[in-house]
Amino acid sequence: MNNMMIIGQYVPGNSLVHRLDPRMKITIIFLFVIFVFFANNVASYSILTVFAIITTAVTRIPFRFILKGLTPVWFLIIFTFILHLIVTKEGTVLFELLGFKLYTGALIQGFAISLRFFLLILITSLLTLTTTPIEITDAIEDMLHPLKKIKFPVHELALMMSISLRFIPTLLQETDKISKAQASRGVDFRTGPIKERLKAVVPLLVPLFVSAFKRAEELAMAMEARGYQGGEGRSKLRQLKIERIDIFVLSLFILVIAGLFLTRNY
Amino acid sequence: MREKFIEFRNVSFRYGDEQPWVLENVSFEIYKDEWVAIIGHNGSGKSTIAKLMNGLLYPQEGEIIINGLPVNDQHVWEVRRQVGMVFQNPDNQFVGTTVQDDVAFGMENRGVPREEMTKRIGEVLKAVRMEDYLLTEPHRLSGGQKQRVAIASVLAINPNVLILDEATAMLDPRGRKEIMQTVADIQAKNEISLITITHDLQEVVQAERVIVMNAGKVWDEATPREIFTKKDELREIGLDVPFIALLADELKHNDVSIINEPLNHGELLEELWTLHSKM
Amino acid sequence: MDITFKDVSYIYQANSPFSHKALEDLSFHIPSGTFVAVIGHTGSGKSTLIQHLNGLLTPTIGEVQIGDYFINADKKPENLKELRSRVGVVFQYPEHQLFDETVAKDIAFGPKNFGVSEQEIESRIEEIIPAVGLDKQLLERSPFDLSGGQMRRVAIAGVLAIKPEVLVLDEPTAGLDPRGQREMMDMFYRLHKERKLTTILVTHSMEDAVRYADHVIIMNKGTKYMEGTPEEVFIQRDALNKVQLDVPEVIQFINSFEERFHIKIPFKRQSVQELAIQIQQVLKGAESSE
Structure with a gap:
């Protein structure tokens, strides 16, 4: 019943992505979500796509499992694609069938928007796939x-x-x-x-x-x-610590973003 | 004379002014390092006693003294440090998302430094034989395992008294055995008073002393052996008697002279054997 | 109704990484009117077993037959509801299923779902209330105002009001005090006799199994480990200990008595009184033979 749906499900593992500080993951994903909207040509989209795919590969969660788990979202992505094919009327007419004209612009834009949508879902689901809910809670507590x-x-x-x-x-x-x-x-x-x-x-x-x-x-x-009197004077067993690896990954991500801004059209 | 640790002086309690008294003029003492079982049918007031002992409830009348401190708003947090409690439902006292988080909870509340916590977690989980489950989530544990974690959580703050408030009632026989084994180990190793509130006769027999509650009053207070001589009276107030005590009684009715009150198989067989060899 | 399990296996979440076999090749036959005790540790497959008795679960492999109803992987009976009206299940801590405004309404809930007439329901409640040891004055009270023991009785009354032919009891006395446990088991036994029910009791109590059951099924890791009359099953101490189950205390005593005295007292489900007389005679016999 719920094995079809992977959004929100944690898959145990010990990959680099699993071990990253959850605050770092949340920050990177937050930035990624924003910067996806800056991609506007083949090069910039490629950079983000490659980043997303490499990250997914690093988690060692099988691609097939993730793709299958995103089934409900596929419908939305395909729907978006088709919608663009119908609505957009830019570029040259590719072919005409029963009065319906397919434009090149529609194809490109439909593809771009669907890809953007896909990347967003993929990256955000990687957060929950590689981070236990309690780590996310710890991160939120710390960031707030x-x-x-x-x-x-x-x-x-x-x-x-x-x-x-x-x-x-x-x-x-x-x-x-x-x-x-x-x-x-x-x-x-x-x-x-x-x-x-x-x-x-x-x-x-x-x-x-x-x-x-x-x-x-x-x-x-x-x-x-067991002595609970509210947050005052409490110590904490769970501690988040930024390690060298976190800094390294963040730097890598900054490079990706720099690449994005260097290649996009202005 | 043993050192007094818990003292109830003429304690009466009810949940509201209009409500009937749950406890009426209850007085007793529990000594340092003693193992006391409190028994009584459901509604006899035995769980209320447990809650009064660490200030989860306050009596309307009378006084409760724990290690020289009266239980009141001023001392309640110190009392709770000294009196640890394990409740009946294994699920509804597991606060942490994993075993180690749950054990840490009580220490976190008291501001124990992190290094100290990690050390203690290792120690107490070992004491309850749950050291291999450090990162396990509660829904992957059996009831008995959860209760052992609950005991570890209490031990982590070094209490002087451990109260098990029907802590084995929802477990299967295997879980019960695990808990009783754990508890016996702990009592042998640490200097700690143990109060088990229970229906389980095996638990009662293991205790040094039994307090029998009935209708909010202390009905009797004696060693298990003495208590179980009063079979018919116990039955009348809704309690049970161990099989061996029943059998010994029936044997007496059949002119087999059992002199001591046997509480376990070995003791009864020994008596019969003595009789047998005399014949 | 006769109950037959034919090579029943049940797999939870089949075809997923979490799949888990809860029952394996389980076969047994329970003739109508039998009182059966099902014994085993948590996780031995007991609760999966009982959920097959009224079609809450369907076997992954094999077939379950209850009266004229057949349940297998390919077909559930079309009138599952009818089956459920004939097999009543008292789950563990049944008081958790109470929900209605009054005790009377909650008891009536089951029969009403099964289409029993108002009038008939009323007469059933009339009959059931004293049978489960409740007071009529409680009928118009909210079930949530009652004590734990009373709530349990109301929940049981709610199942009995369905007038099932098969009564399934999943540890019905858990959490009650000794007197409550005894009263409740005696009540089930009386109903079993009076209504000629087929009763299936899941229990951890060997004592209850000895006292009430005609037939015992011991479950271990999803399979049937032993089966037979209490006399047959419970004397096999080593086999039971191997799966960490104890024999009833009477048998433990008879065994240690035999080891000490080298005199065998056969186990015939004797009461404590009867056992005492036997021991007395053994001792006397030893006396006279010397």
Whole structure:
């Protein structure tokens, strides 16, 4: 069911990309997302594409796995491509079929936009594929640190995120268990008119909420028993450290961006 | 005379003014390095006792003293450092995203430096035999393993008392055995008082002393051997008696003279053997 | 209804890197009206097994037959709902499935889904409430205001109100105190007899298996490890210990008694009273023979 979708899924590994500091990864991806929009010719697109492909190769996650995992996004990419073929009317007419004229400009632009879209998705999914959710949380906490000065609850936000992450599998199991219990009592979640199916969700949602509240209450008590008093005076086991490799990768990325700006059309 | 560590003085507690009393005039003492089992049917007030012991609840009447400190707002954080607690549901007390994060949680709360934390994590995980699972996520652990991590998390802050509040109730027999083995190891190695709140007769038999709760009151307080002589009374308040104690009792009804109260197979067989060789 | 498993294998997430075989070549036959105990460690395949009994899972290989319903990889019965109305399942911690405003409505939920008439439901509730040891006054209360033990009983009443012919119980006494456990098991046993149910009890308690079951199935790593009457299965201490299961305490004692005295007391599911008399006679016999 969810093995088709890889966005948000972490694939364990020990590649260079896996080991990079998550803050560095987030920064690079953020910049990449911006700079993709500056590419406007074959050379500049090539540079970014090569960068993306090499990065993917370095992760050692099989290309096929990633491409297959992006299935739902492929539809969007192809849709974008076709849309451009129909809408854009620039350049020379390549051929005409049943009154529909295909322009060279449409082909080029459709291809460029689809490629841009693809690169964006690929690079951002590499973040979640190579970074555990908790590392992303740590990175966000660290990067938001300056906001503490304006009383933004950075620690609480990060704790909330990490507890949510920790409980996702637990709640999924619970959902499965309760839906099976209700199915055994004759609830049909799969067939029947929409209205009936919506009604069938109540016996699932109520127990889930009840149990989630109970868990929250018990968890709060367990945290208090273990001395939790908020973010003040806490030390941290998890520490992010910029290593030489991070600096190296960042420099490499700056070169790529420099290449992009040198080759693009003005 | 052993050193007092926990003292309940005429403690009464209820959840609200309109609610019935959960505990009524409860007094007892627990000594340093002692192993005490607290038993009682569901709703007899035994879990409330645990929560009172580390200031998760405060009594309306009476006083609770932990290692000379009264449990109140002023001392509650020190009390919580000294009194570690493991709860019933293995899932709802696992805070960290991995085993090592969970063990670190209590130390982080107390500002323990990072190097010290790493060292302690290694030590306590070894003590509960979970050292190979440092980076494992909770949903890949069995209930017994999660509870062992919970015990390690508590041990990491060097408490003087470890309370297991029905910590084995949701585990299968294998998980139970793991926990009881772990706990016995820890008690043997460290100077720590142990309080197990439980229905499991095997756990009760292992304790030095038993406090039996019924309807919010201390019903009895004695060694397991003494407690299990009161079979019918225990049954009446909804508790069970070990198989061996029952068998010994039946044997007595059949004119087999059992003199000591046996608590395990070895003891009963020994008695029978003595009888047998005398015949 | 008779239950037959024919070479059943079940693979979770087949054809994925996470695939995992939960059942392997499982075959057994349970005649209608039997009380069966299924025993095994967490992860031995017990819960996967019971989910095959009302079509929550379909075998990857092999076939499950329940009464006239056949379930295999190629075809689920068309009237799965009908099957579910005849096989009631009490899951672990069943109180987690409560959701309705009142106890009465929650109990009525199952039968209503299966199309039982209002009137019939009412009479069933009337009958079930005392049977599970609840007070009628609780019927209009919210199930969430009840104690843990009462909630468990309401949830069980909700399954019993379906009037199943097969009752599947997945560790129904987990988390209850000793008296609660005893009362609940006695209640299930009484219902088993009165309604002539086929009962399948998943349990960790060897004691319960000895006390109530006619037939025992021991599961290990997704396969059937042993099967037979409690008398046949539980005397095989070494085989059970090999998969880290204990024999019931009575048998442990009989075994150590034999080792010490070199006198065999056969295991016949005797009560503690009966065992005491046997021991007394053995001792007396030893006396008279000297």
